[in-house]
Amino acid sequence: MDFSFSEEQQLLKDSLQRYLEREYSFEARRKRIKAGTGLSAEVWRALADMGVLGLPFAAEYGGFAGSGVDSMLVMEAFGRSLVVEPYLATVLLCGGLIDQAGSSTQKAYWLPRIAAGNAIMAFAHGETDARHDWCYVSTRAERKGSGFVLRGRKAVVLHGGQAQHLLVSARSEGEPSSATGVSLFIVDAGSAGVQRRDYATIDGLRAAEIDFANVEIDATALVGEYAGAASTIDSVLDRANAALCAEALGALGALYDLTLAYLKTRQQFGVPIGTFQVLQHRMVDVLIHLEQARSLAYHAAFYAHASDTALRRRAVSAAKVQVGDAARFISQQAIQLHGGIGMTEELSVGHYVKRLTMINATFGNIDTHLERFAALA
């Protein structure tokens, strides 16, 4: 039982934080978002140089065999600086899928490229009628010759417009909600029949709707077992959710600091508003939410890589519920306690709130994870 970080972890955390404070200020971030490119080449390069892009992969692929806790440290720092780069999409989702299910050839090809910052990828999985059911895949994959044909549409694909390559989930058998029958394919985003609609998301990221109109791919595009990708997807989405909880933790910590500071400085009726008992107790509840969320975010990070899938799923879904509740409460209170100024575009408060709210809408909302946890209990 130990809740401290190793020296290496502390070093990673500190250097990443220092870098982000220097290069990823609120103003710098705003400019990057305005550029509309969805990622910043110099930041991506720096993250590669720091070893962050290869962190989860084995040394032979240019990585550091990082644990779930290592990913947590990165994502928490990203959350605090509201980083909008495609780390989740490229490293954790696509890198994770290839790492878990890919052939040794695929791993040897893709992982070093991701680690070096030379591959931007996106996971085209969600669909219009899926909402939060992550088993739901209606996109079809049919064999054609030695290869496959993909047909369908993917929704709200994070960084789908920026990716050079897409990992696409598609079904060869079963109903759309069935857990089995799904395969994963790597598809060049420039392939004939791939049509992408890139757009901004309200929290400053980019996403895309992607149509696959009879896209022909060859046999080597298949990642993992044919019609057997369900458990890989479940595992990688669990890790992604643990990472999102860590990112949320970073944002929540920032909101806590900002709001507490505001209570101490903002004067009304001749005194700091933090002297009003109602606001004091509200802020105490913010703290309690934050500490409870931190406990389960740590827990999820630790067990995100566990081989015991029930343990992993429970830890992740518990965290998504607890962090999600904290995100709702703290976001709403951060704005309320700031008053009008908390509603403005120019303060960071609202941007943390937007990101936290969207994390709750990504890869299963609170209710979904509540029901998933209950089903595992």
Place this chain on the structure above:
Amino acid sequence: MDFSFSEEQQLLKDSLQRYLEREYSFEARRKRIKAGTGLSAEVWRALADMGVLGLPFAAEYGGFAGSGVDSMLVMEAFGRSLVVEPYLATVLLCGGLIDQAGSSTQKAYWLPRIAAGNAIMAFAHGETDARHDWCYVSTRAERKGSGFVLRGRKAVVLHGGQAQHLLVSARSEGEPSSATGVSLFIVDAGSAGVQRRDYATIDGLRAAEIDFANVEIDATALVGEYAGAASTIDSVLDRANAALCAEALGALGALYDLTLAYLKTRQQFGVPIGTFQVLQHRMVDVLIHLEQARSLAYHAAFYAHASDTALRRRAVSAAKVQVGDAARFISQQAIQLHGGIGMTEELSVGHYVKRLTMINATFGNIDTHLERFAALA
């Protein structure tokens, strides 16, 4: 659109309140409960004399053709004085069932007796495995000769031990949860095969478990259509629930008064505790809960007798949810704001809390009514 009471209603309300304040003090009530008889002959007599026991029935049966609002006024007064007499069981439930479904002979026989205070009755309907599903009846009724045989067990029958006659729901066809196939019978509580276990309830009332071991009754015992009692039961339980909401309103009003007064008098740190902003805002939330509950309790009382069943069901279930939420919040806060003293048997606070909590466990809890309302929407 009018929320005032008529002169007659105001008179009824005032005279009943005056009577209860005089004769049904907290101390007097405690003694009556201790006696363990489940009802008090002199109170029952007085209520008959005031016309309260016949209030809902037509004039020809010794009543006053009272509306749902009239019943509300009675029950609100009862709630404020924590009356434990079998008014709900005898007048509203059994009287209501006979009034709605009985033959003219049955009405002419029973209703005047109830109105005059000469009949104590109980509605034996709930069952061990029903919980809050009020369609659930597994007690069986089978034809035997011109009469019937009853077999089964009824659970938590309010005033079942005090009643001379029982109205029993029993099924001749279908699964226990089926809405159809249920009949109503009047059974002499002294009949062979009826075995009753009378006990106290935690809120000062009495209830009973009742076994029916092949109880033989004749054809005249049937109330209403054979196997067709479902809509009558639904209607009477709706009226009973509207009445419970009114009773809750009386208790909530008392808790509000007691707690507000305590905030103004209890001194800590040299000032009344009502000067602390956190407790002020808590008390504001108590008020808001109370006003919102009052709105829907009125609404339910007004529509409890409506011929439009969807309107009636929606109004009643909405009230049971809103009043139930208010009962939870205000009960918990009344104790919390009183501190230790609110936990004691000798203060009325705890007794209001107990009654309110049990109202939430009677004839459908908050969740049941939430789902019922949703299904009607």
Place this chain on the structure above:
Amino acid sequence: MDFAFTLEEAAFREEVRAFVRSHLPVDISRKVNEHKHLDKDDFVRWQKILYRKGWMAPGWPVKFGGTGWTPVQRYLFEEECAVAGAPSVISFGVNMVGPVIIAFGTPAQQQHFLPRILSSEDWWCQGYSEPGSGSDLASLRTRAVRDGDHYIVNGQKTWTTLAQHADMIFCLVRTSSEGKRQEGISFLLIDMRTPGVSVRPIITLDGAHEVNEVWFDDARVPIGNLVGEEGKGWTYAKFLLSHERSGIAQVARWKRELAFLKRMAGEIQSGGKPLMADALFSAKVTRVEIELLALEITDLRVLASDREGRAPGPEASILKIKGTELQQAITELMMEAVGPYALPFLPEALHADWDGTPVGPAFAAPLAARYFNYRKTSIYGGSNEIQRNIIAQRILGL
């Protein structure tokens, strides 16, 4: 006790319904129902229609152009307008400064300003809040110094809603720094075209331009624009706050929105079944629906006590708290309903004349922004914390 409307009231409702049905422009109600952006012209067009019918100012005395309706009639009018998808009448003129001018203005002010409010010739905005004066309004610092026939106004107002459209602003300004803080405050009407008055937009977290800063730099305001007495502005401001309570909860409008939510959740597929079939989501919607029904009756009870001549009082604070809580809950459930389609942010899709293809279902585009926008409701008009203070003091006597 009778929850039904009288025959007269029912007939009145039919009259309003028929009028609104035949006169409300379809392009406007479509924007309202689909949560699209409304231009200044949309508001003004509808207000002019009401003006021509004589229904622009139901709350005013008949002699100034009011309708003479009972509170219940006004309630029915608002309900019918809301159900039909009419835009809300912009409050600042007709519901806020209008009653103040009627109660405290000079005949000259009444003759000049009131007709222009009725005809929507003047668009008003409200100059109360300042950067240092939020909940503590009495600490405001914008100064008006007498100089002959004018006041010279200097200072800054903020959170000024729709000031970018405004012709006039009513302001609380400090005319004295002696005595109690409240006593140095005056109520001044200022033409937005006055040299020295400038407006700077504030963009809110949802990307909208709805509020503004208004700056006064030696703006010369004729003394004829002072309402009532110098130093009595605080009294007029309190009058204004307590006066306009009818419709504060906006129940009718939010019943329409709730119906929209339920339709939406019936259409949305959630992994193979309609979202409304999800027990947890349905329970949340149902609870809001029940609370809103309760609030409607609470609102009507306050109206009724009004009609009976009892003081309206601080019950308005209950309506404000509960109303905004429910508005926030409904906007949140709408956003939750569309799941990941809360993320796409296409501000252009909020304009009715946009002819692009929506991302996901067409109703999804405004919902997340709208959720964020509605966080303001528990802050503005006296934060919900201030409302609780008012109730604690004036109803509970604590």
Place this chain on the structure above:
Amino acid sequence: MDFAFTLEEAAFREEVRAFVRSHLPVDISRKVNEHKHLDKDDFVRWQKILYRKGWMAPGWPVKFGGTGWTPVQRYLFEEECAVAGAPSVISFGVNMVGPVIIAFGTPAQQQHFLPRILSSEDWWCQGYSEPGSGSDLASLRTRAVRDGDHYIVNGQKTWTTLAQHADMIFCLVRTSSEGKRQEGISFLLIDMRTPGVSVRPIITLDGAHEVNEVWFDDARVPIGNLVGEEGKGWTYAKFLLSHERSGIAQVARWKRELAFLKRMAGEIQSGGKPLMADALFSAKVTRVEIELLALEITDLRVLASDREGRAPGPEASILKIKGTELQQAITELMMEAVGPYALPFLPEALHADWDGTPVGPAFAAPLAARYFNYRKTSIYGGSNEIQRNIIAQRILGL
């Protein structure tokens, strides 16, 4: 970071588990698991078993009879005891007055009282609250006036838990009314058999006799029973409060109770299906389960920071608030689970030796009373409002 226990810790857990399994009397654990009434003898029997094993006072220094365990070992010990259904050790002696005597008592007091606490020869109770002094403890008025070698004590304590069983009471008493209120308070140990000490039961709304009034009428207490210095009682009381935090959240016990709730809700039929299959009920249980898991980790994190030598501080208040909220939620869900069977009130059914037939399922009898009883937890030991004040001041710096 590592959520797993070390090999040594796992081995320790096994040792504790084996001991508890073989030594905890079955009749006692049955009472605990089934929420039956525990007699004084039940507590004492179990405490004497722990005493003989040397595990009665894990938190004490070894030289006074403590175990020398790490905080994690103490956590594991408590968890194993809780899972097995052992009764909680009564805190007043071993966890409350004991550490005060160890820190501030004279050698004579230590030699006399500590062994008697370890052996359960003395049952202690706590004399803090008074009718006029609840949250504002410093306003207490029970007086101790020096008279030769004795204090003459007069006054009244209230909410004294299990005083009916007690041999000794530790009291805060006023020895001076000069200076700051806190400075006139002393910490006094009083034999309950002293002439002039009387106990009157307080019956709580659940019908239980758990708390009492304790009256002092010219009770003569030897000055040797004063702990530390006269006038320093407030300091010792604060030491006591901040000292015993381990286990304040009682997570292990409430995990056992939650498991009981889930088993119960799996058995209970709700109109034709098991209650656990009800989506709304299941969601409520699940949320509590997740919160409890979070609290377990929060508790362990506080323990860990303890081990690293950082000040424990007011995090205990977080554990107290969240712990009691979850305890109250679980007792409420248990009551809710049994539906109408919450109503029957058969106090006799709470005694293990009652041989009657239960009304409804056997587990139902104690549940409503228990829900009411647990409302106390957010009031006692410093109400949750006071805890929030402490956090606001000492963690938030507000």
